[in-house]
Amino acid sequence: MSFTLTELKSTIQDYSENTETTFVSNLREFIRASENRIFKSVDFEVFRKNVTSATSSSDRFLSVPDDYLASFSLSITNSSNIEFLLEKDVNFIQEYNPNSSTTGVPKYYARFDVDNFILSPTPNSNYSVELHYYYRPTSLADSTIVLTVGAASSFAVNEVITGASSGATATISSKNDGTNQLTIVVPTTAFTSGETVTGGTTGHSSAISAISSDTTTTWLSKNARSALLYGALYESYIFMKGEPDILTLYEKRFTEELMRLKDLGESRENADAYRQGLPRRPRT
Secondary structure, eight states: OOOOOOHHHHHHHHHHHHOHHHHHHHHHHHHHHHHHHHHHOOOOOOGEEEEEEOOTTOOOOOOOOEEEEEEEEEEEEEETEEEEEEOOOOHHHHHHOOOOEEEESEEEEEEEEESEEEEEEEEEEEEEEEEEEEEEEOOOGOOOOOOESSSGGOOOTOOOETTTTOOOOOOOEEEEETTEEEEEEEOOOOEEEEEEEEEEETTEHHHHHHHHOOOOOOOOHHSSSOOOOOHHHHHHHHHOOOHHHHHHHHHHHHHHHHHHHHHOOOSSSSSSSTTOOOOOOOOO
């Protein structure tokens, strides 16, 4: 069993018995929040990848991948030897090497900001780098469908289209002019086949001749179905300011599912020699 975005949204509404417009428009955010809670609590080896890059001499910063969640290890190649850096916090880095002009072979690193790691000491040469990290997979909330229209070429990517009869709105994420297809994130309100959609930027209008089904699933929606549901329900009841006993129930169910996922996703202690006691937890 697995959830598509449409199925999960429908299930949340069934549990909450709420079809109010503002509530429905926030369903994606409840799902995202549930995913974030899961990724902050459990390290899944299936979401690990490696990237290689290089330091620049006298530059203590190293770019963070766009989909980065948390480090597993960071190493440099020094004279053909692989040396693992220890992960610390920024305060430690600043205290260890307060003068950034002091260079050497890097021993430590920390997350400096959204876009950068900071190394210490500042690299004294250009070193090959390998980062093994946990990444953030595509959210179920970003599932897409395809609309086939009369003329896709007249629409623009990233413009918002609106359905004349349904009132549905969506942003075009990509398009194929040859097949006259517009790819959009699954809208809150469904478009209907045959209705005309109009672009908010180009002003172009075209009728929908076909709509693909929402069939997208994710690893979490297939393997952590209950955790994803109860996490989203917990978030939705916070939003609704729902009954405390129901909120407590959903929190309890979510916690139970997280414990099950921990057993599935973590087969050893959450610390290793290269993280010097820091918890292996995705930080957002």
